[in-house]
Amino acid sequence: MILFLFLLISMLISCSEPFNNNGDLLPDLKPPELNKIELTDNRTLTLDFSEPVSFDDSTFFSEPDLSLESWDSAGNRLTIHFSDEQIPGKMYKCRSDVLDEKGNRLSFLIRFYGWNQNLPDMIINEFNPEGSGNNPDTVELYVAGEGNTAGAALFLGTSKHFTSYFVLPSLEVSPGDFIIVHLRPEGLPEEINESGSKSVSGGKLASDLAWDIWADEDMPLSGSNGLISLYTNPFGSIIDAVPYSNRVTADSEEYRGWTAATFDMIEELSFLEVWNGTDGFIRPEDAVYSEGTTGTRSICRDSVSTDSDMRTDWHIVPTGEKSFGEVNSDNVYAP
Template identity: 35%
Template sequence: MKNILNMIVHTIVCTLAGVFFILLCMYHSSCHITPEGIKLVSDGITSVKIKEYSIDEGLIQVWFSKKVEPESVFAVESDETCTSIENFLNHEKKMDVDCSASNDNSLRFTVRDKTQIGKTYDLFACVKDTSGNTLSFTIPFYGENRNFPVMVISEVSDFYSRKDGICEYIELYAVTSGNLFGLELISASDDRHFALPCAEVRKGDYVIVHLRSESESCISETGDNLSLSRTKGSVNGVRDIWIDNDQSVLNSTAEILMLKNKARSVVTDCVMYCRQDYALENEKWKSEKLCEASEICLDYGLWHGEGKPSDAVYSMKRKTTSYISRTNIKYLNGNSGVKNSRDNWIGTAKSKTTPGGPNMW
């Protein structure tokens, strides 16, 4: 009798363990964490997992937990109504996408149709593993910019006065023509990133990037009309870009600014500046973020010297305000190959700043 009871208990335990195992597998296969940006739209249970993905100049590559093959792949313009498989499959305007498999359990997707720079799209894909399990997902991406201009930082002001309606700005100069979408400015002291909008610029244009926008009249001029912005600090006839920000930016004591092509993960220009007393008192940058930024600028060959505060541009000897201007703009001649260093910059007075125009000293 005792043996029979033991067998019954053993059978019940094994059965419960099996049920628990099945439920555990169902939970982990249907609720797994996916890389940021990917949205699962599968209706059923799948054992396929997405490990990671990358987007590089129109090529979207996705790595899976096992080998898969595509069942359905296309792209559409982003639409808030597309929240299910049916919405995507019934979309009226599908864009053709080429798909190829690699040996590392990844699929490579390339949109055949031309996309508009800066517009948001969704890649839809349904994939199947060797056991017949399927996974449907979407990945958002932007219309590709293949015409980046060569831009350089030409003037910086960290002056801010709410009373006078004046804010910090970074002036850019277009060495060549192109579209700004995919470029971003970085202030290293606080690791703030300021994305530039989709806007065409011509060789010789100036762009004023205002780092705060505190009123409705702060209108970014992304089209042909360069007289839309009427806020104080705007320059009529020059492209004004307003960053959606109301916080303090730019460190007036020590700062490194970088211009980065985010789409290609390349830093293309920089400027290092600090107060003269800061450089005299500190052989190295006091913050880790500034040290990292100086190394990046040196690695890309963008700044002459050892990247120390003593190699930086000295701002004017004021307590809180610094204005610096680049002096070699007219020598660039279609490329940014002219050496950039403290010798090409000067700390200047507020009366000598020229946002939107040639620098004067």
């Protein structure tokens, strides 16, 4: 009986409104929280909050400028309509205030990237995580459909757990095209992001047969154990991913075989369900095997870019058979 009364009292206290020491009801002074940002078209931004809000449009500011047309609020969602179309892939910064039903104010500053309704089908096709010398770390994308790459984001990790990421510039592409993302630029004048011609750029591993794109900063891949993923934009949905490892589950019981640095990335990838794992988890044995890769022994898909979200889609090529900007080699490295 004593235990029952204790549990009942605990439930009543936890479910009740907050009171001060005199038994007076305390006012609600907690502002709303912003939980999610989403674009639904090139003129509309939706914001999900922890409670219903009203929008103080007099506080709205954006850079570049977006003119407000209207807004509406339903439940915990605020929908903002712009009179201007967003520039695909362009980064916008917006500041504004919202108020909850008690008048508590939240001032927020957000970033988002302009809606791109013409994003092509793309997959990660080749990479060399142990790059060096004249063969620095590089990721190749294979284009399977026509479109524009503006705003797509390449993460070393996932969008929530990453070491770095790069937002692709505007680039009109066609089926069969290759995009080489150079992750370790040297700041040379010939390292040019191509858009009109595939033969403009120079630099290490540049190709006249592919579109060369250079990261804004140094983005080294994570050696023998890591994850590369591609998203529609930095805050968007995942398009493709490839985990790689030379470990086994027994290497670390605490992290299911992964290193501490990669564990959270892999856990999120398991949740996103874009890679086939074991019993709902992705273990090192489920990832692409990376032992033996070098700067010239890249990790790649087969020559037809098979994509079944499994380690069997991938292999390490023999020395000197890296193929950035061209159809992948089907030859397999033998230690």
